[in-house]
Each structure stands twice: as C-alpha cells, then as structure tokens.
Amino acid sequence: MSLAFLFPGQGAQSPGFLHRLPDHPAVTATLQEAGAVLGLDVLTLDEGAALQSTVSVQTGLTVAGVAAARALAAEGVVPAMVAGLSVGSFAAAVTAGAIGFADALRLVDRRARLMEQACPAGFGMVAVTGLPQRRVEAIVGAIHGAAAPLYLANLNGPAEFVLSGADAALDRAIEAARQAGARRAERLAVAVPSHAPLMDGAAAALAAEAEAVPVATPRIAMVGNRRARMLRDAAGVREELATNLAHPVRWSDSVALMVEHGAAVLLEMPPGDVLTRLTASEHPGLTGRAMDGLSPAGARALVARVREP
Structure with a gap:
C-alpha cells in the first residue's frame, strides 16, 4: 500500500495560504530559504495584489508545496510517488530529489514571467x-x-x-x-491561457534556459501530467518542467497511473483540496486527505492507521 503526494496548480491559491502552513521548523526553514533565493519576504506572496500576479501565485504554490512536504518528511512521512498539476510539478520534482529548491524557484519565476509576457491581458x-x-x-x-x-x-x-x-x-x-x-x-x-498552443513560445524559451539547470533522476517515482507517464530519468523531468505549460494536463490519467502502481493513500499539499475532491469522485476506494487543516503529526497518524494490517 503506497503513499502519494499531490501538488496543486494555479487556481488553488486563496488569500493567506502561505500564512496557514503548519507551524513546523521545516516550514520556517523553507520560507527563509525561499526568501533568500528570491530576495523578498515570501509571506507577501499570498496577500492583496500579489494574488493577481501569475509570478507571485506560481512562486507561492511552489514554496507551499515544498514546505509541507519537508515538514511531513521530518515527521517520517515520505511518499512512494509524487505528482503535481501544472506548476505543481516543480514542487513534486523537488520532493522527488530531481531538482534543487533554489533552481526550481528560479525556473518557476522565469516560467511565470514568460507566460505573462506571452499573453499579458485578455x-x-x-x-x-x-x-x-x-x-x-x-x-x-x-x-x-x-x-x-x-x-x-x-x-x-x-x-x-x-x-x-x-x-x-x-x-x-x-x-x-x-x-x-x-x-x-x-x-x-x-x-493566462495555460496548457495551450498560446504558450508555445514561452515553453520554447523556458526549455532553452532549463538546459543549464541541473536535473537528476528522481529518487521517488514521479508522474508527469503532460504524458501521464512515470518520469524515469533527468531528461524526462526536464522536459516536463520546461514544456508542460503549453500542453494539456492529463491529470485523470496521471492519478490512474499512480493507482495502477499501488497508490492507496494520497495526501494533497497546500493550498486547498481541489485534487483531493477530484480523486474522491473518480476513485472512491482511495484514502485522500488535503494537508490544509491537517498537521504533519496528524498526517503521520493517518498514514499509520491506513497502513495497519
């Protein structure tokens, strides 16, 4: 019986979502690391006008996902597989050990800016x-x-x-x-009109820049939502991160693949519970919970109960 982490994409954000992250040393350390990389107070990314910015939202989602996953890891809750919807793939890749957090933040920032430039309004x-x-x-x-x-x-x-x-x-x-x-x-x-040919130019520019970013083979099984396939090497992860913004998200197929590989408990990283609700409607036999409203210790207890024979 395997545990999977799910990382939401843009649209899951809500005011104050970074402020609602668990009070945990791993979260505090992650927020400080992100602030040092980005040169800003990360907790401003979920407030007011920032939520109207694709750059702020995508960056904030990446920080939230990595922070929650690290807090769970510190409590001994480590997934057998990960998947992220759209920009959630970056936090998934960090959790899988395929890309460093700092590099992921810089790529997400560039990704979001390219998307805004491609279609600035309308x-x-x-x-x-x-x-x-x-x-x-x-x-x-x-x-x-x-x-x-x-x-x-x-x-x-x-x-x-x-x-x-x-x-x-x-x-x-x-x-x-x-x-x-x-x-x-x-x-x-x-x-922005994500996952459509309108983003082809942005994807090409991001792919060119991503070639200089170190990417490794995932240590944890990672499912890409561009092709709904396991990403088994660095090249596959790099392609997913650099180009998924211009291709349809096959999320339903991605979850089905995880189930086929034994996923039975799914934890959704903050913010929100969109992916949990989608999974519950299509796979009612799975145990799915959103980390919003669930502490890392509570998640550890939940996983332990489900895994008991």
Missing part, C-alpha cells in the same frame, strides 16, 4: 464540470478561431475539464456549457 481559463469530453470538445470546436482562440487545457476527470483561451471565447464557452447542462462553468483565478 486571456484566462474556465472550469467546466458535468459534461462528457466529447461535448466539451464540440463546444471548443464551435468557438475556436483566430480571433477567439479556445483550447481544451485540462482533463481532470471524466466530467471535469478546464478550457484556456481569449476572454471573448471563454465567455461564449461558459454560456454554451451552461446551455448544454453543465453543473459548473465559471472562470478560474488564472490570468
């Missing part, structure tokens, strides 16, 4: 729940065009999808999804 993402994939694809196909680009960006579950594109296209997609009977169709707190 773009975003929409979550659609309650429609089959073929219906969502039909909506995208009917709307997409040169003046109103729209793409299927995340395949999070059998009826859980995210679209990326221009504001006008997203507005039309929301209306079309609601008319088609979607349970939910609404904008996400993401100001």
Whole structure:
C-alpha cells in the first residue's frame, strides 16, 4: 500500500495560504530559504495584489508545496510517488530529489514571467464540470478561431475539464456549457491561457534556459501530467518542467497511473483540496486527505492507521 503526494496548480491559491502552513521548523526553514533565493519576504506572496500576479501565485504554490512536504518528511512521512498539476510539478520534482529548491524557484519565476509576457491581458481559463469530453470538445470546436482562440487545457476527470483561451471565447464557452447542462462553468483565478498552443513560445524559451539547470533522476517515482507517464530519468523531468505549460494536463490519467502502481493513500499539499475532491469522485476506494487543516503529526497518524494490517 503506497503513499502519494499531490501538488496543486494555479487556481488553488486563496488569500493567506502561505500564512496557514503548519507551524513546523521545516516550514520556517523553507520560507527563509525561499526568501533568500528570491530576495523578498515570501509571506507577501499570498496577500492583496500579489494574488493577481501569475509570478507571485506560481512562486507561492511552489514554496507551499515544498514546505509541507519537508515538514511531513521530518515527521517520517515520505511518499512512494509524487505528482503535481501544472506548476505543481516543480514542487513534486523537488520532493522527488530531481531538482534543487533554489533552481526550481528560479525556473518557476522565469516560467511565470514568460507566460505573462506571452499573453499579458485578455486571456484566462474556465472550469467546466458535468459534461462528457466529447461535448466539451464540440463546444471548443464551435468557438475556436483566430480571433477567439479556445483550447481544451485540462482533463481532470471524466466530467471535469478546464478550457484556456481569449476572454471573448471563454465567455461564449461558459454560456454554451451552461446551455448544454453543465453543473459548473465559471472562470478560474488564472490570468493566462495555460496548457495551450498560446504558450508555445514561452515553453520554447523556458526549455532553452532549463538546459543549464541541473536535473537528476528522481529518487521517488514521479508522474508527469503532460504524458501521464512515470518520469524515469533527468531528461524526462526536464522536459516536463520546461514544456508542460503549453500542453494539456492529463491529470485523470496521471492519478490512474499512480493507482495502477499501488497508490492507496494520497495526501494533497497546500493550498486547498481541489485534487483531493477530484480523486474522491473518480476513485472512491482511495484514502485522500488535503494537508490544509491537517498537521504533519496528524498526517503521520493517518498514514499509520491506513497502513495497519
């Protein structure tokens, strides 16, 4: 029975999410390390206008994920595998031992800035729940065009999808999804059209810069969400980190792969519980908990109980 750590992506953030991290020495040390690397007070990244910045949000998510994973490791809770959604892949890679924390922070900062530069205004993402994939694809196909680009960006579950594109296209997609009977169709707190060809230029620039960053073979099994495959060497991890921003997230397939490899207990790193809820709806037999509201000691006790014969 294996333990997996899940690391959320942009959209999971909420005001004060870094301030709600566990009161633990490993968290304090991680915040101090991140501040030294970035040259700023990391606890400002989850406040006010900072939450409107792709750079602040993606950096903050990386810090939160690594801090929580380190606190768990200090309590003896170490995963057999990890997976991160979108930018969550960076915290997953740090936890897997594939990239240093400082290098990950610098790459995430560069990634976010390239994304903002690629589409500085008038773009975003929409979550659609309650429609089959073929219906969502039909909506995208009917709307997409040169003046109103729209793409299927995340395949999070059998009826859980995210679209990326221009504001006008997203507005039309929301209306079309609601008319088609979607349970939910609404904008996400993401100001860039992630996981779509609109990010091809940003991905190419990031990939070129990532070549100079040391990346190692993961010591802990790591699942990439670009191809929903185990990343078994440094080259695979580097490709995932540098280019997943321009490719659809195959999150549902990624979780299914972890289950096939024995994952039975899934802990979601802060912030939020989006991935926990997605997993519960598709894999009700798994034990899934979000670290928001759960202390490292509580997580250790939970894992111990589940693992008891």
